[in-house]
Structures are given as C-alpha cells and as structure tokens.
Amino acid sequence: MQGTNVLLSVDVIEGYDDFGAPIYREEYEEIEDCLVGSPSADDITSALSLYGKKIEYIVGIPKGDTHDWADKTVIIWGEKYKTFGFPMTGIQANIPLRWGQNIRVERYG
Secondary structure: OOOEEEEEEEEEEEEEOOOOOEEEEEEEEEEEEEEEEOOOHHHHHHHHHHOOOOOOEEEEEEOOOOOOOOOOEEEEOOEEEEEEEEEEEOOHHHOOOOEEEEEEEEEOO
C-alpha cells in the first residue's frame, strides 16, 4: 500500500486582539504518506445518522503524527474537504500498517 500527500490547514497565531484573545490565520502544511480510502456503506449511513454529513473519504493518518485533525480543512488531490468528528484510533502497537488513526472527510467548497 502506498500513501499520498495531503495538505492540512493549521492555525498560526498572528497576534492578539484588544482583549488578549489570539487572532489566527490559516496556513497549509503538507502531511506525507496519508492513506485515502472509500468509506463503506455502513460508514456512510452511520455518519448521516450521527452527524448529518456524507463521508467522501476516510483518511488514514500516519503513526506518530501529532497534528490536530478535528474540524480542519484538508486538500486531497487538489480538492477541498473538511474533517468531522475526531480521529478514530486504536492501540498503535497492535495496528500492523503505517497508519494508526482514521478521520472522516466531507466535500467542502
């Protein structure tokens, strides 16, 4: 199996407002070796029931990745998607391949 590179939006603090709250700007960081796969019919049905969203892909996140993937924009093959839910993870040592977490993405923009 071979992964692909995706662009993940990351929030960078640009400054602070008058109340001391951070002001963010969005940048994209390339994440290498992500596995992009099609969801099963059960995954699609569950996501529609639980979140009211249609899964386009499930992205396998490489083991050891420390990025925040919750509610982020992801660019896959030049198209924009939005993650939803939290990354699904297992015990890293018990997962045989290079990907230790999965995140759902929906079409965006």
